[in-house]
Amino acid sequence: MKIFDVKKIRADFPILQQKIKGKPLVYLDNAASTQKPYSVIERLDHYYRYENSNVHRGIHTLSELATEEFELSREKIQQFIHAKSFAEIIFVRGTTEAINLVAQTYGLSQIKAGDEIIISHMEHHANIVPWQILCSQTDAKLRIIPINEAGELLLEEYYRLLNPKTKLVAICHISNTLGTINPIKQIIDNAHANSPKTKVLIDGAQAVAHQKVDVQALDCDFYVFSGHKLFAPTGIGVLYGKQELLATLPPYQGGGSMITEVHLERSHYREPPYKFEAGTPHIAGAIGLGAAIDYLNQFNFDEIKQHEQQLLNYANKNLQSIQGLNLIGTAKEKTAILNFTVNDSRGMRIHGHDISDVLNTEAGVAVRAGQHCTMPLMQRFNVDSTVRASLAFYNNKEDIDALINGLQALKQLFR
Amino acid sequence: MMSDLRELYQEMILDHGRNPRHHCAMPEANRIANGFNQFCGDRLTLYLKLEQDKISLVSFQGSGCAISMASASLMSEILSGKMINEAENLFNNFHQLLTHDTTTLQQLPDLEKLAVFAGVKAYPARVKCATLAWHTLQAALKQTTEWVSTED
Numbered sequence: 001m002k003i004f005d006v007k008k009i010r011a012d013f014p015i016l017q018q019k020i021k022g023k024p025l026v027y028l029d030n031a032a033s034t035q036k037p038y039s040v041i042e043r044l045d046h047y048y049r050y051e052n053s054n055v056h057r058g059i060h061t062l063s064e065l066a067t068e069e070f071e072l073s074r075e076k077i078q079q080f081i082h083a084k085s086f087a088e089i090i091f092v093r094g095t096t097e098a099i100n101l102v103a104q105t106y107g108l109s110q111i112k113a114g115d116e117i118i119i120s121h122m123e124h125h126a127n128i129v130p131w132q133i134l135c136s137q138t139d140a141k142l143r144i145i146p147i148n149e150a151g152e153l154l155l156e157e158y159y160r161l162l163n164p165k166t167k168l169v170a171i172c173h174i175s176n177t178l179g180t181i182n183p184i185k186q187i188i189d190n191a192h193a194n195s196p197k198t199k200v201l202i203d204g205a206q207a208v209a210h211q212k213v214d215v216q217a218l219d220c221d222f223y224v225f226s227g228h229k230l231f232a233p234t235g236i237g238v239l240y241g242k243q244e245l246l247a248t249l250p251p252y253q254g255g256g257s258m259i260t261e262v263h264l265e266r267s268h269y270r271e272p273p274y275k276f277e278a279g280t281p282h283i284a285g286a287i288g289l290g291a292a293i294d295y296l297n298q299f300n301f302d303e304i305k306q307h308e309q310q311l312l313n314y315a316n317k318n319l320q321s322i323q324g325l326n327l328i329g330t331a332k333e334k335t336a337i338l339n340f341t342v343n344d345s346r347g348m349r350i351h352g353h354d355i356s357d358v359l360n361t362e363a364g365v366a367v368r369a370g371q372h373c374t375m376p377l378m379q380r381f382n383v384d385s386t387v388r389a390s391l392a393f394y395n396n397k398e399d400i401d402a403l404i405n406g407l408q409a410l411k412q413l414f415r
Numbered sequence: 416m417m418s419d420l421r422e423l424y425q426e427m428i429l430d431h432g433r434n435p436r437h438h439c440a441m442p443e444a445n446r447i448a449n450g451f452n453q454f455c456g457d458r459l460t461l462y463l464k465l466e467q468d469k470i471s472l473v474s475f476q477g478s479g480c481a482i483s484m485a486s487a488s489l490m491s492e493i494l495s496g497k498m499i500n501e502a503e504n505l506f507n508n509f510h511q512l513l514t515h516d517t518t519t520l521q522q523l524p525d526l527e528k529l530a531v532f533a534g535v536k537a538y539p540a541r542v543k544c545a546t547l548a549w550h551t552l553q554a555a556l557k558q559t560t561e562w563v564s565t566e567d
Binding site: 021344346348350351352353354357358361362369370371384385409413414 | 419420421423424429433455456457478479480481482484538540541544
């Protein structure tokens with residue numbers, strides 16, 4: 001293991017050396033997408049220069065090489081989240097596709113009229129809309145776990161919602177908007193205690209880059225995440241599903257790679273994971289994701305977490321100096337996501353888009369402004385646009401200082 | 416410091432952004448259109464009272480960033496009493512001011528107060544904020560009741 005040294009880590013990410021409008025880039029939009037280390041960028045370059053070919057097809061050197069590297073990545077992911085078997089790791093385009101896949105395979109085959117699906121008020125649209133589509137296909141009902149003012153799930157309400165009709169609980173590990181770390185082990189155990197037929201999907205998009213995930217210890221039925229929020233390329237993501245559950249599911253898309261035999265009238269499907277991987281996959285992306293995991297494996301997640309928590313405390317303390325700033329998402333257990341609104345000196349709310357433009361121009365700070373793909377959550381807090389600063393392990397105190405300086409400039413402009 | 420930003424956020428824009436004029440529903444309107452900016456979630460409803468080819472009254476409701484609110488506010492001011500063809504010319508000139516590098520204010524004298532938006536040109540992502548109200552105006556003049564989007 002390497003010693004955790006932020007300065008050295010920053011040097012591994014070429015984009016962080018860049019200037020924005022003459023100022024060093026301060027990248028605080030990691031919940032939207034993370035930056036890529038040299039090793040990932042170079043791995044993609046190497047793949048396209050020396051290994052590019054289709055996988056699971058040709059009997060030639062390149063195809064064998066590409067297949068080997070592609071499958072090696074699957075094993076790296078298996079180890080990274082501690083899955084029992086490589087067959088439990090399905091390559092998809094990202095979290096969104098993974099959730100849609102579960103909705104249209106497990107959901108459509110197992111969920112019937114009158115059954116219930118539980119989600120929460122803090123879900124990303126990707127963990128809301130696929131279930132709404134499924135409900136309209138099946139006449140199942142969507143149930144919502146409410147949250148408190150701090151942005152924490154009301155667990156008592158969750159326990160009340162569980163009943164014999166509950167077929168699925170789909171919940172985020174960490175909220176992309178609030179940073180809340182949900183007590184997913186408790187949520188999973190209660191779902192399984194409710195009925196062996198109550199399955200749990202965890203949306204891990206915001207978790208995998210910030211803490212160790214062990215799907216066997218969690219005992220979740222499905223766990224999904226995106227590569228690009230884990231320092232890997234866009235367009236690649238992972239669906240983990242328990243092997244015995246995946247074995248019972250119908251295929252998602254039909255096509256090449258997912259079959260053993262095709263006749264003009266009918267076909268035989270391969271076993272998971274291949275059954276769910278029709279067509280040529282994003283081979284370079286998958287190999288890049290493996291490289292990102294290799295990169296992360298140099299570090300200890302406890303140290304990453306500790307560093308991010310220190311920055312969160314530092315930011316929380318310093319943001320208090322900005323008059324009119326209101327933090328949304330103040331859960332006791334939270335990751336380094338700072339979501340806020342700012343009022344001008346007359347008490348009028350400054351729009352998120354104005355704030356992010358000032359931060360970008362004045363301080364080179366990249367943040368997200370708007371609704372963060374969580375419209376129901378924004379309505380819950382009665383705001384139409386907020387600003388979100390989201391951190392990764394390559395951020396440092398200077399980044400937080402730049403954010404504070406930018407906000408001070410904002411206050412000068414919008415007196 | 417902040418000279419670029421002051422160019423964008425002129426006092427008049429900050430003023431109209433905070434206290435938008437004609438920011439109300441209009442019961443006597445005979446044209447209503449809704450605008451939506453997907454990029455930032457801004458929404459507005461535009462009300463017009465047309466008397467033949469003349470725009471006699473303009474108002475709007477909605478919320479958004481300082482640029483989009485100020486643009487809707489100033490548009491409502493400048494359009495009152497204008498003929499439809501004058502409004503269309505204004506939009507073309509306004510759009511040109513925001514998107515053409517070589518266009519100068521001297522070439523577009525009829526813009527009047529709208530000239531304060533010249534600084535938006537340096538912020539391409541904000542052009543949509545400044546033009547949302549105008550796109551919605553076009554929809555109202557075409558008498559469509561569909562939501563218009565700035566994604567065209």
